[in-house]
Amino acid sequence: MALWEKKHKPLQFQLFQGIIPLRLSCVPADLIAGITLAALAIPEVIDYTKISGTPEITGLYTLLIPMALYALFGASRHLVVGADSATAAILASSLAGIAVPKSSEWLALSSLVALMAAIFLLLARFARLGFLSNFLSRTVLIGFLSGVGLQVALGQIAGMLDLPNSKQVGVIPTLLATMQQVDHTNVISLTMAVSVLVVIVGLRKISKNIPGALIAIIGATAISWAFNLKDFGVHLLGPVSSGLPKIGLPDMVVNMNLIEKLIPTAFSIFVVILAQSAGTSQAYATRNNESFDENQDLVGLCLANIGAGLSGTFVNGSPTKTEMVESAGGQSQLAQLTTSFIVLLVLLFLTGPLTYLPMAVLSAVVFLIGMELIDLSGMRRIYKERPWEFWVAIITAVTVVFMGVEQSVLLAVALSLMVHTRHGYLVNNMLLVPNTTHEWHQQPVATRIQLLPGLMIYRFMHSIYYANSQLLKDEIMGLIRGADPPLSWFCIDASAINDIDFTASDTLRIVYNILADRGVKLVICEVIDEVREELERSELIKLFGEDAFFQTPDAVVNAFQQRNTVDNKAK
Numbered sequence: 001m002a003l004w005e006k007k008h009k010p011l012q013f014q015l016f017q018g019i020i021p022l023r024l025s026c027v028p029a030d031l032i033a034g035i036t037l038a039a040l041a042i043p044e045v046i047d048y049t050k051i052s053g054t055p056e057i058t059g060l061y062t063l064l065i066p067m068a069l070y071a072l073f074g075a076s077r078h079l080v081v082g083a084d085s086a087t088a089a090i091l092a093s094s095l096a097g098i099a100v101p102k103s104s105e106w107l108a109l110s111s112l113v114a115l116m117a118a119i120f121l122l123l124a125r126f127a128r129l130g131f132l133s134n135f136l137s138r139t140v141l142i143g144f145l146s147g148v149g150l151q152v153a154l155g156q157i158a159g160m161l162d163l164p165n166s167k168q169v170g171v172i173p174t175l176l177a178t179m180q181q182v183d184h185t186n187v188i189s190l191t192m193a194v195s196v197l198v199v200i201v202g203l204r205k206i207s208k209n210i211p212g213a214l215i216a217i218i219g220a221t222a223i224s225w226a227f228n229l230k231d232f233g234v235h236l237l238g239p240v241s242s243g244l245p246k247i248g249l250p251d252m253v254v255n256m257n258l259i260e261k262l263i264p265t266a267f268s269i270f271v272v273i274l275a276q277s278a279g280t281s282q283a284y285a286t287r288n289n290e291s292f293d294e295n296q297d298l299v300g301l302c303l304a305n306i307g308a309g310l311s312g313t314f315v316n317g318s319p320t321k322t323e324m325v326e327s328a329g330g331q332s333q334l335a336q337l338t339t340s341f342i343v344l345l346v347l348l349f350l351t352g353p354l355t356y357l358p359m360a361v362l363s364a365v366v367f368l369i370g371m372e373l374i375d376l377s378g379m380r381r382i383y384k385e386r387p388w389e390f391w392v393a394i395i396t397a398v399t400v401v402f403m404g405v406e407q408s409v410l411l412a413v414a415l416s417l418m419v420h421t422r423h424g425y426l427v428n429n430m431l432l433v434p435n436t437t438h439e440w441h442q443q444p445v446a447t448r449i450q451l452l453p454g455l456m457i458y459r460f461m462h463s464i465y466y467a468n469s470q471l472l473k474d475e476i477m478g479l480i481r482g483a484d485p486p487l488s489w490f491c492i493d494a495s496a497i498n499d500i501d502f503t504a505s506d507t508l509r510i511v512y513n514i515l516a517d518r519g520v521k522l523v524i525c526e527v528i529d530e531v532r533e534e535l536e537r538s539e540l541i542k543l544f545g546e547d548a549f550f551q552t553p554d555a556v557v558n559a560f561q562q563r564n565t566v567d568n569k570a571k
Contacts, residue, residue, distance in 0.1 A: 017073075043357055049083070061313040062083040067340045108251055114314045115305070120270035199219070235358070472504070499530070
């Protein structure tokens with residue numbers, strides 16, 4: 001019963017998983033990281049509303065209720081939710097033929113889509129789909145975050161030069177468009193961008209505890225206000241509306257026809273949220289050697305999207321914002337709660353100073369954050385230890401840059417499964433023999449060594465499934481044909497086998513029949529209970545006979561010797 005409860009946890013609303021345990025020594029760093037995230041993310045999320053077609057103020061709303069809900073109910077200590085380009089683009093392209101951007105109808109439809117995505121996330125929690133994050137290997141996570149970092153960094157070059165926003169889609173077309181306009185660079189904006197980079201990197205060299213990004217942004221905003229840089233052609237963030245969001249369901253008539261139209265959009269956003277958030281959470285949990293409850297995280301993401309839908313906005317897990325907190329020293333969701341509180345103050349009292357923030361400064365800070373996401377040391381380690389997996393990481397990173405984050409995460413899952421299948425297919429199986437101290441010793445299959453004349457114990461080093469069952473058959477047939485002297489017993493050591501699928505069961509049935517025709521008895525030892533149940537359901541125990549199963553290799557040897565003794569006496 002306890003095992004069932006562990007595997008099938010009911011839906012629970014657990015608080016503070018991303019905060020507790022809270023170390024008091026880390027509280028100052030979390031508070032500073034939260035303030036830094038607010039300073040960096042507020043202009044960024046406002047910019048994303050240009051993509052989504054929602055009013056600028058809704059960008060700030062993503063950092064208020066949704067972020068606080070995820071911080072309280074989410075499982076990751078690091079993931080930051082907020083507006084992002086992927087969900088913004090899906091939303092805008094899907095609603096384009098239904099309503100007018102920034103209209104009340106458009107905003108109501110956006111809220112409805114967020115609520116529908118929340119329903120999909122809730123269903124995913126009931127179906128326990130959080131396990132999908134486990135299919136992201138460390139190799140592809142390094143490639144994924146490195147690709148996101150490169151994409152983000154390259155996308156900020158035009159902003160650092162203070163060039164007009166390119167209408168091109170994709171990193172490379174945008175870079176080419178930037179190069180064509182490089183002679184229109186605003187020197188003052190570029191100087192400020194470079195100065196900000198120097199200040200942040202320099203202060204970090206002195207001490208990582210100094211909030212360099214926050215200091216740089218406050219300083220740049222003060223200089224912009226003091227010298228009225230707008231008169232020198234420097235693009236500023238501009239006026240930002242104030243006031244709290246109106247909480248409530250979308251103010252519109254909802255019918256089945258409308259829901260049917262929006263289901264593909266909501267499901268697409270759900271897939272992106274599930275993939276991108278799971279990938280980011282798992283990556284940072286792995287990086288920090290922390291446990292991570294992927295199914296509880298779906299509850300946090302669901303509630304965040306409900307909060308977004310009720311406040312007229314949309315959210316997703318953001319790798320960039322997550323790295324903002326990480327690079328600023330944040331170690332728990334206390335940083336995100338701090339950000340929500342700062343955004344609340346800004347919405348009520350402090351939208352004025354944001355007007356003077358130079359966009360080139362924001363681009364410079366985000367550029368540096370993108371560069372920090374590129375894990376060159378991790379790439380070098382992969383290349384040194386697992387050259388084949390290095391190319392998997394590279395493919396994942398390149399896919400992020402050229403195709404986008406959502407496609408790359410789905411590819412990352414596929415590549416992780418490919419890596420797993422390759423490891424499961426290329427199994428390095430062994431033969432067991434006793435050593436000089438009468439303990440078991442493994443020898444390569446190529447040695448064809450027999451434990452006793454006529455007895456061979458073959459240890460299969462992986463679960464048997466459709467991809468490697470043919471290898472099992474081929475190796476056993478090769479060992480039988482080349483045995484000298486001929487074998488009378490062939491034992492499969494199942495100590496490393498924890499699953500046997502349908503294809504593998506059929507393969508074992510074929511192997512048994514072939515060996516029986518050759519006068520060789522097939523026996524199995526060290527079968528765990530779960531595998532024995534699978535063999536029972538496949539009727540293989542009935543086929544092999546109860547006397548074909550042994551607890552240990554020693555028991556096999558004793559039975560084989562007793563059988564030989566009986567046969568010799570009979571002769």
